[in-house]
Amino acid sequence: METQIMKWALIVTSAGLIGSAMAGSALADTTITVATVNNPDMVTLQKMAGTFEKANPGVHVNFVTLPENELRQKITTDIASGGGQYDVITVSNYETPIWAKNDWLRPMSDLPAAYNVDDLEPTVRKGLSVDGTLYALPFYAESSMTYYRKDLFKKAGLDMPERPTWSQIEEYAAKLTDASNGTYGICLRGLPGWGQNMALFGTMVNGFGGRWFDQDWNAQLTTPAWKNAAETYKTLVTKYGPPGVTSNGFTESETMFSNGQCAMWVDSTVAASYVSDPKVSNVADSVGFAQAPYQKTTNGTNWLYAWALAVPKSAAHPDAAQNFVSWATSEAYIQQVADEKGWLGVPPGTRKSTYESADYQQVAPFSSFVQKAIETADTSNPTADPVPYTGIQFISIPQFQAIGTRVGQLLAGIASGQMSVDQGLEQAQQFTTRIMERSGYTK
Incomplete structure (x- = not known):
């Protein structure tokens, strides 16, 4: 029990550390709206969001959950028009480079050392970047x-x-x-x-x-x-x-x-x-x-496909939004899911540390196959x-x-x-x- 309490304290602390440093008074009663898909990993994220809210008093998270096709249509319309309806959007490695070049997405810069960008799977990180700059952070990835x-x-x-x-x-x-x-x-x-x-x-x-x-x-x-x-x-x-x-x-x-x-x-x-x-x-x-x-x-x-979280340039609360995205895609979040749902329930494919975890390897006999598939998916040389x-x-x-x-x-x-x-x-x-x-x- 003591160990579990220590783990929970670490997760809550990490939730506060991951992301941009923000003044508490500026964030009082801030509600960020997250547009996402209705799949199991995103449902888990909604259930876990209370940890983020505890670590960021005054910040509330509102989820708009939609089927994939409807989600794409709504966020495309909103972001292209600069409507600002969503603070966080769920995008893939297809839209991210295109929208970044259109100057529709906020670059994911100034991430703290605790986020450990170098832990991200290289092929996934590359797919969400333009000229070496990340414009979305991967929530889960697949091959x-x-x-x-x-x-x-x-x-x-x-x-x-x-x-x-x-x-x-x-x-x-x-x-x-x-x-x-x-x-x-x-x-x-x-x-x-x-x-x-x-x-x-x-x-x-x-x-x-x-x-x-x-x-x-x-x-x-x-x-x-x-x-x-x-x-x-x-x-x-x-x-x-x-x-x-x-x-x-x-x-x-x-x-x-x-x-x-x-x-x-x-x-x-x-x-x-x-x-x-x-x-x-x-x-x-x-x-x-x-x-x-x-x-x-x-x-x-x-x-190679990744569901990622991004912050539109039109977001009403960009700092709080990036703070949430950083937390939701962090090592600390993955550990929290593992503690509460078991390692088979963690969002896969994004971090090398997940596949290096002995606990994950023990319950996931497929882990080496998945990691190899993701790491060998070369989007720059896709054909003979x-x-x-x-x-x-x-x-x-x-x-x-x-x-x-x-x-x-x-x-x-x-x-x-x-x-x-x-x-x-x-x-x-x-x-x-x-x-x-x-x-x-x-x-």
């Missing part, structure tokens, strides 16, 4: 990896390599699909969206040796690499996956794998703690882990051939949201049999070409 059922592989006499090829994945899926007991060989995202099916499919294209654009920004969506990736994806989801795949995003796939309905699943590393937790996963004792599949190259085969862009499962240009959304819809059409691979990719090529011409990238 992608392969989950599989060790018991089913053993029964079928199969061995999963540390990094399988997509051809091997297809071979395994064929052998592991068992309609008699409702087991599908593989579950993959099919829900259309640049952050849903295209997150997975973008890495597939990279692994097959493809790219979105050549060096002159000419669209490459009808090349053999794209066609081979699309044919493989279609085979996997239609022959060896569950029905209604176009309704299945990350959450639906995670549920099916945890229920024991999928022999394999390629998706976000953030799910590792969930599928390994016997309280919520029926297959926790039999989950195996491998790196994300590749085919011709490993460049860009595991994605040279490209004019950065980013792995997305491209860091404003036009990608529209492009990725439309191509995701066409990919869903291919998966559902509404069109052939050739028809879908030809439409995707034409749409992408028009967008790039209108935006002045090509003539």
Whole structure:
């Protein structure tokens, strides 16, 4: 008990130390509004916010929690217009560099030594920076990896390599699909969206040796690499996956794998703690882990994504907001979550110290796979051939949201049999070409 009290005192003290030094009188009855997504880690943050408020008397935290698509729309409108509705916004490594260059975000400078910036995972830190300056601080980060059922592989006499090829994945899926007991060989995202099916499919294209654009920004969506990736994806989801795949995003796939309905699943590393937790996963004792599949190259085969917290230039209370962001992304916050919810409940992927923790390693057999995936995700070299862009499962240009959304819809059409691979990719090529011409990238 004494040790626990000392830990709690340290956390509360750290909450007061992390962030900008602020005069108490200036912060009396200050309410900061935080716009965030409705996922489990953010729900935990809301429950923990009382610690921050205790350490910062007079500062209150109001959360506006929204579904991901609605959140993006609302904060984009607010920040672009300078509305000042939110003091803290939840952004990703896609928006952060773009918005920073638009001068919409406050730089995360003057962070205290206690924050320990050097502890942040280098690839994550780089993705949230412009010219070496951080414009958002990572709350949690993820890459992608392969989950599989060790018991089913053993029964079928199969061995999963540390990094399988997509051809091997297809071979395994064929052998592991068992309609008699409702087991599908593989579950993959099919829900259309640049952050849903295209997150997975973008890495597939990279692994097959493809790219979105050549060096002159000419669209490459009808090349053999794209066609081979699309044919493989279609085979996997239609022959060896569950029905209604176009309704299945990350959450639906995670549920099916945890229920024991999928022999394999390629998706976000953030799910590792969930599928390994016997309280919520029926297959926790039999989950195996491998790196994300590749085919011709490993460049860009595991994605990199971070949910981060940023302070808009239009924030009404920028100092209090940055103080909150610093606390919520600190080592002290991670320790608090570990103490209250256990190490499997901590926000993953952001700090080296999390993966160096013996307590974390003890309950997280996947930790080395996740850290390797995050640290090897090279956004500057995402493809086998040279490209004019950065980013792995997305491209860091404003036009990608529209492009990725439309191509995701066409990919869903291919998966559902509404069109052939050739028809879908030809439409995707034409749409992408028009967008790039209108935006002045090509003539």
